[in-house]
Amino acid sequence: MADAMSDLDHRARAAGLSREWQDARGLQQRVSDEALSAILDRLDASASEIRFLSGEGDHPISLPEGWRAGSASLVLETGDQLSVFLEDGDGEVRLIAPSRHGYHRLEQDGRSVTVAIAPPRCPPPPIGRLWGSAVQIPSLREGGGAYGDFASLSRAAEAFGRAGAAALAISPVHALFPADAARFSPYAPSSRLFRNVWLAPAGEAVTEQGALIDWAGAAPDRLRDLRVAYDALSSEQRSVFMAWRAEQGERLQAHAVFDALHGYLHVRDGASGWPAWPAPFHDPAGEAVRAFSADHEDAIAFYAFAQWRAECGLRDAAETARGAGMPIGLVADLAIGVASDGADAWSRRGDLLTGLSIGAPPDPLGPNGQNWGITALSPFALQRQGFEPFIQTLRAIFAHAGGVRIDHALGLCRLWVIPEGAVADQGAYLAMPFDHMLRILKIEAHRANQGRGAIVIGEDLGTIPPGFRDIMAAAGILGMRVLPFERDDHGGFKPPETWDAEAIAMTATHDVATVAGWWKGRDLEWRARIADRPVNPEDAAWRDRERSSLWATLGDGAMPPDDPTPVVDAAIAAVARTPCPLAIVPIEDLLALDEQPNLPGTIDEHPNWRRRLPDTLSPLLERPDVAARVATLNAR
Template sequence: MSDLHARAEAAGLSRRWQDAQGRDQTVSDEALAAILDRLDTDVGETVFVSGELGEEVPLPGTCRDGTALLVLEGGETASITIRGRMLPSINQPGYHRLEQGERQWTVAIAPPRCPTPPPGKHWGSAVQIPSLREGAGAFGDFASLASAAKALGRAGAAALAISPVHALFPADAGRFSPYAPSSRLFRNVWLAPAGEPVAAPPALIDWPSAAPDRMRDLRIVYDQLDDVQSQAFERWRQEAGERLEAQARFDALHAYFHARDRASGWPDWPEEYRDPANEAVARFAAEREDSIRFYAFAQWWADRALRDAADTARDNGMGIGLIADLAIGVAMNGADGWNRRGELLIGLSIGAPPDPLGPDGQNWGITALSPFALRRQGFAPFIDTLRAVFAHAGGIRIDHALGLCRLWVVPEGAPADQGAYLAMPFADMLRILRIEAQRADQGRGAIVIGEDLGTVPPGFRDTMAKVGMLGMRVLPFERNADGAFLPPDTWSEQAIAMTATHDIPTVAGWWKGRDLEWRARIAGRPVSPEDSANRARERTALWQAVGNGAPKPDEPATVVDAAIAAVAGTPCPLAIIPVEDLLGLDEQPNLPGTIDEHPNWRRRLADTLDRSLATPEVAARIAVLNAR
């Protein structure tokens, strides 16, 4: 084995991998070398170990056989004996401390499984918050979400899934994708309710106009805080501590340099501002104290409104409530990249290897937590991230959950096919996930859904099922090797059932070929006869699976009804119907692989949900879902 290959193996980089067709692929030496050059593989001395409830825990080589002191999370202590570097079983889940001489280790003990959905079979919906019409603003916000949760809860829904609400870049209205956040530790302040209703809200959100307007409206709210509100904010700010101050400093600096130089992020700032510990940053904070206080306030206002939406969901009968979404990574030039640089894979983007849908691979332009930094820091960055997303949620969906096991990493600036898989500390992360899920939602526990679509490693779904993480079964993808759609009653019980996701066509749009039309329009050509013929065959195949023997319809509304009924009839404990399918809409929220060629994350619903759900067509679909 060459030195390069040995270094790659030690770092957890895979030289070989299997593609979606099961074919073996090999990573070039040039790609391996470029990735290794960007990895800080030092993990230091082991400070964190994890294990299962009631089982012995292997300890690192720095722990000697003999006596040690175990300090349980609740404060109880016990003298224990270490034999064969194995810690005797612990029957209390949580984060404990093992002490031996001058050394100590965090010992994370996980419960066997994530929390499960309530007994029975339930349904929910999924919404893009800015698309909501409740409140009649230029785009929907957390107050709109509360109104939508009320309407859906009263209609019988047990859950409401939302796209990520992580912090974006408040001063840059062009960066509105929820999956490329500045930080996953804080909120998207554009979704904080403020301002007066818009007379005639447009069908498409004009982010360059609407986002600055929202920030101006938030400034008015901030300037008009009364004494009680100011005191509540200051208490929250003090509790949030240095992490919030760093976020607010970043947002204030970003606003300043974006206005002055159109700087997109911290790498574009003057050198003295690129390190949050520099004196120049402290001077900036002192000189612009009110600006930093405003950005901290915006976080408080947003978090408070999200909490209210979660409470509204529960108060209106939702047994699960809001299902939050955890993006797989963050923008490299955002707040986390500035303030928590040592936690991230700086210099590397994450994405996906080449597959039939993306023959050149995918480079998502974001980065992720470093497995080496996680080990160095006792997994604190992962714990912090989970706690932020679990707050105010009865469940979470982990975007690209395969990233808990391995990440496709690509050197910054390189094509996506010049990447490799980097192993993640899967077992440790799953144990932490179970601990945090059990503690979430004010101790009630929160369900965990993992997006297990794409090139799935062998055994990954079995591991998910073992620990109680629900997968995702999406109607267009549930097919056998011949391409025929699987009967709904054969779908996995260890997953949620969905008609679609935000990244694929709605049922009506797929039936009408809207996705084909969009791709053809972007390519500057008509839909090809081959694509049209293939979709016609697929329509026949879908109808055979969901049509119950009825003649194939011409209009998509009947197909939407049948698709929702089919998903409702699966053995999955939770069926999630995106609001676009519940309403029978043609257009999808996002078209992957596009930037501004398609109005991604800009579409708005035509009416409020309470009125839309009351229409006969939609009410009939809800009745089918309530009969699960």
């Protein structure tokens, strides 16, 4: 038994799985043999020749075995060729990387390897202390319609630019499942390489007055409107579209085939994703898929058109934001992974952790852990493929953004992986090639936004290992400091002046209660309603103490007992006076709304991602109370 245990530990270490881990309370935990074995059985950890190295300019890069000290050639991306000397030091051969950032080829004696040379840091924020807001695109009412789209986002960017905002943050706009209106969560995408076509502008819309989005009716309506637009393309427009489609190549073709096949089988069989399809369709290169593609070329072309329309809409919104005077512009959001039954998992199966989902281990907020039901890029596939899947993912998210927020940034370092079908606490941490991914991120951030560069924000909330935030700060990645979570060692709220200067300041995120909702206990009411019970008196008493603590830190004068308006004003003034270079105030807090966009841990118990704003932004931002909050942000 001891030998078996020793062999299991050896296999786990070789694969980058941690047998021991530290929980949110600082206590050591140990992964069971059963969980470790189940994960190892699903990992394709096969090794391959090292094809990718990375480093920073003027620093040594260690080379694998087989390289010798002496002259070599570095072929730059531009095609230029540099003569370099590989030195022998400390028993290893090393290249002193020149300060030529990018992806180059090192060659010697018929051997070659990609060498990524990164700048020392991601691009810094613009000089000064700036502010922005965050919106859920479907919540916007600009342009009418059943929900907001990229055309609505353009008009919202104009309104915020006039108000003095430097940035406008949005939730992920990754591709979803166009034929399945039930799958509207932006954090469980079908693909991170393409866009959510439901957000593609599709002509004039009929004004919809509902407070909640009816995705079951709205999503099919948008596809019908897009189909009308596709059929009405002029010859000139069709030529532009076809040229764009050809430029996108195999990746777009595979994605459009998936969408067409998914739409066909979802209507015919009710299949929600590719594992539920008939077996012959599981192979993207198989005869059944080739035959389907030949018979349904028009449908495939339509889904490619929908992607083009979405891409143009997002590009136009980004250009509008810059034209409105925003020095940062749109801040895009990169989801941590993709659905295991979506387009990426079907057409690029070898890129992903097949048979495993990702989530979070048990902690005080989630005693049973979290299984997000999505998968992620495999660290072993990244090594085998020279990190091409990660590079392409970053280029998709950076394409039009002046900033990118990386959801669950710890995922660059390690992932909590769970065997499919197992509960969340039966997982383990899997190491990611953090150093390589960080350097690639720095290269792509400098190239982003059509060469203008983009800031990078890493979501570093929750259980974070010691030193992780320091590594992010050294790389120029801004952390997130969110009002409810900024506490001292005794649990009290930190004065805003003491917040971390290498982070953005926020009053809330889409996953936590709004300031007004928190003050009124709206989140407690929701949890009680879902549990079909009254609000727990202990929870209510605890919230009373928390309110007193917050007001003692931020407020002035007597604590307002019921009206949250002074608290919202104080919270916005607080994030405005932190040393953070950028303050983001979600539109829900600018408007002092009670309800939050998303309640984590719920599916249909709470109207996640369905809420609409009460009006268009121009009149909302001109309301005296809102204008006063904007004036506070501009003055600070």
